[in-house]
Amino acid sequence: MFNVFKAELVKLKRASLSLSTLAAVLFITGLTTSLLFLLVDSPQGNGREGIRISRETLALPSGLSLSFSNAAGLLGIVALCIFAAQTAQEYTYGTLRNLLVRQPSRMKVLLGKLGAMKLFAIVVVVSAGIVTFALSYLFAGVKDISTAAWGTSDARSAALRTFINVIIATIGYGIFGMILGLLFRSPISAISIGVIWNLIIEGLLSVFVEDLAKYFPGQLLSIVASGGTENISYKYALITSYAFLLGGIAIVAFLFKRRDVSN
Amino acid sequence: MQNTAIDVRDLSKKYAERMAVSHANFSVPMGSICGFVGPNGSGKTTTIRMLLGLISPTTGDGHVLGEDISQPEKYLPRVGAMIEGPAFYPALTGTQNLVVLAKLGGFSTDSVQGLLEKVGLGDRGDSKYKTYSLGMKQRLGIAAALLPNPKLLILDEPTNGLDPAGIQEVRALLRQLADEGSTIFVSSHLLSELEMICDQLVMLREGKVIFTGKTSELLAAQQPVVVAKPEDMKDLNKLVEIAKSLGHQATLLDDAVHVKGEQNFAAQLNKAAFAAGITLASLAPIQASLEETFFEMTGE
Numbered sequence: 081m082f083n084v085f086k087a088e089l090v091k092l093k094r095a096s097l098s099l100s101t102l103a104a105v106l107f108i109t110g111l112t113t114s115l116l117f118l119l120v121d122s123p124q125g126n127g128r129e130g131i132r133i134s135r136e137t138l139a140l141p142s143g144l145s146l147s148f149s150n151a152a153g154l155l156g157i158v159a160l161c162i163f164a165a166q167t168a169q170e171y172t173y174g175t176l177r178n179l180l181v182r183q184p185s186r187m188k189v190l191l192g193k194l195g196a197m198k199l200f201a202i203v204v205v206v207s208a209g210i211v212t213f214a215l216s217y218l219f220a221g222v223k224d225i226s227t228a229a230w231g232t233s234d235a236r237s238a239a240l241r242t243f244i245n246v247i248i249a250t251i252g253y254g255i256f257g258m259i260l261g262l263l264f265r266s267p268i269s270a271i272s273i274g275v276i277w278n279l280i281i282e283g284l285l286s287v288f289v290e291d292l293a294k295y296f297p298g299q300l301l302s303i304v305a306s307g308g309t310e311n312i313s314y315k316y317a318l319i320t321s322y323a324f325l326l327g328g329i330a331i332v333a334f335l336f337k338r339r340d341v342s343n
Numbered sequence: 344m345q346n347t348a349i350d351v352r353d354l355s356k357k358y359a360e361r362m363a364v365s366h367a368n369f370s371v372p373m374g375s376i377c378g379f380v381g382p383n384g385s386g387k388t389t390t391i392r393m394l395l396g397l398i399s400p401t402t403g404d405g406h407v408l409g410e411d412i413s414q415p416e417k418y419l420p421r422v423g424a425m426i427e428g429p430a431f432y433p434a435l436t437g438t439q440n441l442v443v444l445a446k447l448g449g450f451s452t453d454s455v456q457g458l459l460e461k462v463g464l465g466d467r468g469d470s471k472y473k474t475y476s477l478g479m480k481q482r483l484g485i486a487a488a489l490l491p492n493p494k495l496l497i498l499d500e501p502t503n504g505l506d507p508a509g510i511q512e513v514r515a516l517l518r519q520l521a522d523e524g525s526t527i528f529v530s531s532h533l534l535s536e537l538e539m540i541c542d543q544l545v546m547l548r549e550g551k552v553i554f555t556g557k558t559s560e561l562l563a564a565q566q567p568v569v570v571a572k573p574e575d576m577k578d579l580n581k582l583v584e585i586a587k588s589l590g591h592q593a594t595l596l597d598d599a600v601h602v603k604g605e606q607n608f609a610a611q612l613n614k615a616a617f618a619a620g621i622t623l624a625s626l627a628p629i630q631a632s633l634e635e636t637f638f639e640m641t642g643e
Contacts, residue, residue, distance in 0.1 A: 087447040096434055174430030177397055178487065181424050182448035184396050184415040340398035 084183055084192020091166070092200045101162060101204055108154045109208040110215060113147040117219030139226040141235035145242035148212040152246045152305030155208060156253030156298070157275060159201050163254035164270035166197060167261030177341055186337045194258060201254050205247050213239070241307060248318070249305035253278075255325045256297060262332040297324040347406070348373050348495045348526035349394060354403035356389050362550050363389040366403065369545045369555040371528055376521045378537035378558070379530040380637060381547030387530045388427055390547070391499055394528075395424055408495055420448065423493035428503060429484030433473035437464055437483050440472055444487050458486040463512065477504030485513065489520075496520060498529045502536060514540055538562075538633035546637070558633070565636050568629050569609045572599045574622040585615050599625075 092098065119126035120135055127133045128150055137143060170176040183189050220227050229235055256278075260270035278298040286293040293299035294312055300321035308314030349371040356364045364386040371377040381387050392398045394407055396415025410417040431440040441455045459468045462482040467475070475483065481504050488496055496517075502510045510533070517527050517540055531537050537544070537558075544561055546554040554561055573582055579595060586593035586602040589611060593602040602612060606628040616623055 083447055083449045087443045090439060090443045090446065091432060091435065094434060094439070169432075173432060174427070175432060177392075177395075177426050178430060178444060179447060180397055181395050181419055181422070181426075182444055182490075184419050340392075342392065342398060 081188040081192045081195070084179075084189050085195045088166075088193050088196035089199070092196060097162075098200075101158065101200075102207060104158055105155060105204050105208045106211050108158070109148065109151045109212045112151040112154070113212050113215040114219060116147040116150065117216065117223050117225065120223055120225065135223075135225050138220070139229060141229045141232050142238045143220075143225075144213060144216055144227075144230040144235050145239045147216060148209055148246060149242050149306045151208070151212065152249050153278075153298075153302045155205060155246065155250050156301060156305075157278060158204075159250045159254035160257035160260075160274045160278065161271050162200070162257070163197050164257035164261040164274055165267040167193065167258045168265055168267040168270045171265040172267060180341060187333065190333055190336060194255070197254060197258070198251050201250050202247055205250050206243070209239075209243055209246070242305075245307055245314075246305050249301040252301040252304070252321055252325055253298070255329060256301075259325070259328040259332050262336055294320070297321045300324075346373055347371060348375075349377075349405070349407055349528060351390075351394075351405035351412075352403055354390070354393060354405050355401050356386075356393060356398065357401040364393070364400075364547075365550040367547075367550075367552045369552050371526060371543060371545070373526055374521065374524060375543045376517060376527045376529065376541045377543035377545060378541035379528060379545050379547070380534065380537065380633075381530075385547040386550040387547055388499060389550075391424075391426055391497055391528075391530070394497065395419070395422070395426065397426075418495075420491060421494040422497060423488035423491055423495070424497040424499075425484040425488045425501060426497075426499045428500060429480045429487070431472045431480070431483060431487075434471060436469050436471055437475070437479075437486075438468035440483065441487060441490065445490055448491055450490050454490070454492075458489050459483075461489070461516070462486045463509075478506060478509050481505055482509070485516070493525055495526045495528065498527070500531055501529060502531060502533055510536060534634040534637055544633075561636060562630065562633065565630070566603045567605060568635075569602045569604050569606075569612060570599050570625075570627050570629055571602065571609075571612060571616070571623055572625045573616070574624045578621045581619065582616060582621060585619055585621075586612060589615060604628075 116126050116133060117138070120138065124130060125132045133146065138146065170179060179189055180186065217227060257270065257274055260274045261267070264270045264273065282296040282298045286296060286299050300317040303309055303312050303317040304314065304321060308317060347370045351367055351369055354364060354367040355362065367390060379387055389398065393400050394405065394412060396412065396419065405412040408418040408421055435443065437459060438455055441458065442452050445452045445455060456468065459465050462485050464479060464482050464486065467479065472480070472483070481501065485501055488498060502513050505513060514536060517529065521527055541558050544554060544556065544558045545552060571582060573579060576598060579600060582600045583593045583595060586600060591602050591604045591608065593600055602608070609626050609628050613623060613626055
């Protein structure tokens with residue numbers, strides 16, 4: 081399994097993939113951070129779905145990591161696309177047969193790939209977090225928001241919690257992408273279905289139908305990233321979303337192990 | 344030490360109602376170069392995929408390097424393979440692609456540059472795979488197959504897309520690997536190439552093995568042919584009739600009459616043609632080539 085992990089890292093480290101992913105992620109987190117702080121006095125709101133997050137809220141110890149947790153859903157979509165593409169492209173390039181000749185244990189191939197992609201996601205999330213925190217200080221200064229509470233131990237533990245939650249959520253989205261990649265065996269199909277499902281189907285239905293977010297893995301992962309909401313607890317969101325993912329990965333792992341590799 | 348590199352017994356693969364491979368029985372001796380031939384869709388690639396653990400047989404069993412094909416992890420570290428042409432990551436360089444496979448198999452990456460040089464890509468290792476020509480891709484596929492320093496090399500159409508010089512290089516490389524003790528199982532449509540390098544053959548038609556054994560035995564079993572060419576091309580059909588009237592099977596091929604018959608039949612045909620007022624420009628007894636034998640046996 082470690083051999084597969086090392087081999088997968090060679091592919092993930094290539095400049096065209098790693099730099100473009102970092103650029104996309106930094107753009108997303110930069111955008112959400114700048115909107116959160118620069119629109120703090122806007123009557124149209126400065127948070128997700130027009131929510132107003134006040135100067136006082138931003139000045140709290142948790143204010144430092146607020147924009148980072150807000151960006152988790154979009155970071156998750158990036159992870160979904162990468163995990164789905166890295167998995168499904170083995171079918172479209174025909175490279176799966178090479179992988180399986182060199183590593184016949186299909187479970188090792190699956191777990192090694194997943195491990196490497198998780199590491200890649202962690203590196204990307206940590207980089208995005210560092211940039212977000214730096215931008216938060218910068219924009220707080222611009223908008224004259226107090227950062228006195230951001231240096232306290234409460235702020236540090238809130239930041240650490242947010243880091244862990246965003247990583248858990250991002251990896252969850254990635255696993256969802258991997259499931260789709262194995263199921264559809266085409267990067268375009270897997271990515272488009274994943275993005276449509278998360279952004280349109282889940283997003284729209286959970287706005288219009290009350291309590292439906294409780295049953296949608298994408299919505300639940302977003303709640304995990306934000307540490308829970310008034311209606312859905314962190315624990316429920318974490319356990320339910322990962323139960324969905326474990327069920328999904330068990331089904332596709334079974335199919336992957338049994339299916340003939342004939343392309 | 345086992346004597347066979349590959350041994351399959353009653354191996355079959357059925358897709359829905361279609362039998363892709365039907366009760367195949369053959370063995371490939373250790374240290375041999377064995378050609379695997381058959382028309383498109385005859386089951387060659389399906390058989391190779393079963394030998395490599397990529398698809399599971401419907402019935403039957405097989406052994407590769409003495410291990411059961413249901414446990415490919417036991418023999419694949421000693422097997423190099425290129426199946427249905429080369430397949431690599433377009434955005435990675437040739438070197439990076441080989442490094443991925445070397446790490447995957449737990450092999451040293453030190454051999455990568457040497458292998459690239461061996462297949463004539465020494466100076467193109469840093470170019471991205473997507474910039475390679477078909478011939479270069481094929482060479483990279485062969486280099487990848489050589490990564491494990493294989494005891495058994497399974498190659499599916501290794502000369503596809505190569506120019507004549509490249510084909511000659513691959514032929515020499517396979518010969519060299521066989522001399523070093525590797526067993527080579529190679530499928531190709533270039534039958535003249537296989538005839539030159541293979542000492543064993545497995546021939547498939549519609550999923551069934553129709554010949555397995557030494558190439559020399561197959562060719563020796565074929566009836567020799569006398570090829571006659573009249574001075575005047577208008578006499579071709581007349582010459583066919585004369586050969587047939589002498590009790591021999593004759594066909595027109597490439598402006599010449601091919602008559603099945605032993606070497607001494609040439610003199611009889613010459614006399615009969617002369618008597619009918621036909622002057623022969625050339626008359627030569629030849630041994631059937633693998634290509635002719637293949638067409639005859641597969642009915643292509």
